[in-house]
Amino acid sequence: MSQPGRITIRPMMETDLDAVLAIEQASFSSPWKKDHFRHELEAAHSFPLVGLLDGKLAGYVCLMSLFEEAQILDIAVDPAWRGQGVALQLMEQAISLALEKGAEVLALEVRTSSIPAITLYERLGFSRTGIRPRYYDGKEDALLMEKTLNRVEI
Numbered sequence: 001m002s003q004p005g006r007i008t009i010r011p012m013m014e015t016d017l018d019a020v021l022a023i024e025q026a027s028f029s030s031p032w033k034k035d036h037f038r039h040e041l042e043a044a045h046s047f048p049l050v051g052l053l054d055g056k057l058a059g060y061v062c063l064m065s066l067f068e069e070a071q072i073l074d075i076a077v078d079p080a081w082r083g084q085g086v087a088l089q090l091m092e093q094a095i096s097l098a099l100e101k102g103a104e105v106l107a108l109e110v111r112t113s114s115i116p117a118i119t120l121y122e123r124l125g126f127s128r129t130g131i132r133p134r135y136y137d138g139k140e141d142a143l144l145m146e147k148t149l150n151r152v153e154i
C-alpha cells in the first residue's frame, strides 16, 4: 500500500510558472495567463503559494491581502494529485498568512458548479454570502463566500 505523500507549502517563484500554468490550463475553461501570475509574484499585496507533494509542484493558491480584507483569487491542484490534502494545506496556509497580514475577513468567488471547491471552503468555515448572476463568461453564476478570521484559531 502506498504511503500518503508529504506536502510542503512555500511562496511561488518565477521558476514555478510553467508548472503552475499547466495546472491552471488543466483546471479552468478560462485559465489565467502567465502575466496574471507574474503580476501576483510582483504585486505588493499578493502572496501566491505553491504546494509540493513529495517535492513535485502539485498546486497553488493566490492570496491578496490588503488592510482588513483578504481574497483568494485562484486555487487549483493538478488533476493527477487531487484528493490528497494539497488544497486543504494551501488554504490553511493562506488563512494564516492573511491573519498575519492583518486581515479580518477572507473572501472568494467560486463557480456554483465547483462542488469540490465549495465543499473545501465550507469545511474551512466559509459561509455563503451571495450570488453574482452569470459572472463567468456571461453564463455561470458565482457564489460569494467569506470567512471571518479569528485570531484565537491560530
Ligand SMILES: CC(C)(COP(=O)(O)OP(=O)(O)OC[C@H]1O[C@@H](n2cnc3c(N)ncnc32)[C@H](O)[C@@H]1OP(=O)(O)O)[C@@H](O)C(=O)NCCC(=O)NCCS
Pocket: 027, 028, 059, 074, 075, 076, 077, 078, 081, 082, 083, 084, 085, 086, 087, 088, 089, 109, 110, 111, 114, 115, 116, 117, 119, 120, 121, 123
Ligand atoms: C478544488 C480543488 C482545489 C481541491 O483540491 P484537492 O487537493 O483535491 O483537495 P483536498 O484533497 O485538499 O481536499 C480537501 C477537502 O476538500 C473537499 N473536496 C476535495 N475534493 C472533493 C470532491 N471531489 N468532492 C467533494 N469534496 C471535495 C473535501 O472537503 C476535502 O476534505 P476530505 O478529503 O477530508 O473530505 C481541486 O479539485 C481543483 O483544483 N479543482 C479545479 C479548480 C477549482 O475549481 N478551483 C476553485 C476555484 S474557486
